[in-house]
Amino acid sequence: MTYQFTIVVPVYNEEENLLRVEKELLAYTKIATKATKILFVNDGSKDKSQSIIETICNRNDMFSFIKFKENRGLSAAIKAGFDYTETELVGYIDSDLQTAPEDFNLLLKHIGENDLVTGVRANRKDSFVKNMSSKIANGIRRSFTHDGMDDTGCPLKVIKTDFAKRIPMFKGLHRFLPAMILLQNGKIKQVPVQHFPRVAGEAKFGVWNRLIGPLMDCFAYLWMKKKYINYQVSKQG
Template sequence: MEYEFTIIVPVYNEEENLLRVEKQLANYLTIGSKKSCILFVNDGSKDNSLALIKDICERQMAFHYISFESNQGLSAAIKAGFDYATTPFIGYIDSDLQTDPEDFNLLLEHIEDYELVTGVRANRKDSFKKNMSSKIANGIRRSFTNDGMDDTGCPLKVIKLDYAKRIPMFKGLHRFLPAMILLQKGKVLQVPVRHYPRIAGKAKFHLTNRLIGPFLDCFAYLWMKKKYINYKVNENA
């Protein structure tokens, strides 16, 4: 079957959410604006997540998975999804479902004119501490990258395949996806999307890795920006 859109779903110890993920994503496949498939990336889960993923993929024809032998982190899971995807467009959503798969259609409305379209969480349903730390982290990142993005941590994005394949990912770079598209002379857009409280499972990010980690990653981004190679082939024979 010819798919147009691959939705990457990183999973790390999310057994309590996966049946809900299956239900909502299966529903999205019936209403999506592009012919879509799902790619779970099991990031070395230590609970029953992998067994549940295998069961889901047996039940659902458009669901597939890859599994790491050990936990590598969110950036690695997204990078693996980029590596394995073959469709013209790639999406990303977290398995905690604090964003709504249906909102992919809002992003896909614009993807023909942009290389990356990212959600920005409207009326966030997180704690005051989490909201403030994210706001500070986004401000620090913007001061380094000038990417103009208000919410790069939003786990709802759509990106064109050829641009995704050229992103040289490192740990923490998932926060810099818009900046990396701008380095490729691509265009980015942010679109308001819905946000919900987490109702199952445990958050994987806390104050330290939401503030200190992103601050240190900014220096890695600056090094990469200085060394980044970007070229377009004009002719070949």
């Protein structure tokens, strides 16, 4: 089969969720509007995640994985997923499945005329503290980037792979993917998607890295924006 779309699934200590991830993503591949494969990126998990991932991949041809030697963080996992993607489109979803894989079809409807389409979590099912800290962090980030996005933390995105591979990653950059596409003179769009409470495992981000981390990352983004190199080749011989 010729695949058109790769879904990157970062994994860090998610043994309780992975069989559900397999079930949900396998079901999605049967209704996907693009021929879809799944790439697990094991970010140095210390539980049984790797053995479960290998079992899943051995019994499903459309599933594959890469494994880090040690934990490097969500941005590194996403970057590695982009680097190892060979299809024309790449997306990503968190392994906690607080967003629905079938909503990828909503994003794929708009990717033709855009270079990144991101979900916006409607009716978020998180705690009050988590919702408020994310809202504040999004406001801070938006004031720095002027990207017009309401929810860059939404773990449901589709990107044209050639744009994704040109994103220069640093820690925390997963919060700035729309802004990084704008730096490439690309087009971005946000689409409302479903959101669900976490049913297993533990959240990897707390109030500290939802507020202080994004603020520090904003200054890193401004530095990089000033130094960013963007070019287009008009002719080659």
